[in-house]
Amino acid sequence: MNDEQLLRYSRHILLEELGIEGQERLLAAHALVIGAGGLGSPVLLYLASAGVGRITVVDPDVVDLTNLQRQIAHDLARVGQPKARSAAQSMAAINPEVQVEARVERAGPEQLDALVAGADVVLDCSDNFDTRHAVNRACVAHRKPLVSGAAIRFDGQISVFDSRGHDGDPAVPADAPCYACLFPPEAPADAVRCATMGVFAPLVGIVGAMQAAEAIKLLAGSGRSLAGRLQMLDGRSMEWTEIGLKRRPGCSVCDPAVPGAAVAGR
Structure with missing residues (x-):
């Protein structure tokens, strides 16, 4: 680190x-963030x-006036601009040394396969x-750690799904669960969105800040x-309420015994 960095990160x-x-690890790291809205902003x-x-x-949407109630990375002058690029401008204003790649696209399976492979942590x-x-x-x-957050109405949640097991952190159980262990993809899920259900503005800041903290750690x-x-x-x-999570036997994503699981053949 140079003298300016030593002062900035003192x-x-x-x-x-x-x-x-630890700071040098951060400077050398690559984080992938899916979404530049309420959670993505903080x-x-x-x-x-x-x-x-x-x-x-990565975010395919543009800034809308209704976003400004909670999406603090954007401002009135950027209404109509892609959220990913708007957020990149705000990040550059804070720290121009950070290399930001703004991708205005939906994060589909093909894109994610390439993007996740090159990241150190995914949010x-x-x-x-x-x-x-x-x-x-x-x-x-x-085998990349995933920091997952959600917020709707007055309810928020956050967890880390770390499939690296002992290879990444000795404190992480070798049988740590994935997101699909908690929310099976084959189970029906109600689509709840801020546009129809509403969201308490500071809630996304609380959860998003915790996501950033987990990623930095x-x-x-x-x-x-x-x-x-x-x-x-x-x-x-x-x-706050905390519950323990365990890997779900038969998980279609992380159980190698299930045909088509993401870990099959590993």
């Missing part, structure tokens, strides 16, 4: 759990401010189950991640 360097080595701003060296953001900030399951499958296939090799744990927030009372 508050991280002062932390015994991060230090210079995620992207915090990753950039923390000095994550490369950040790829799912999307708003639909199809994308979440596609992201999870790619992360399991490429994973990249820096600091602390204990949320792998194997799901935290849920009731924003009405500001009460």
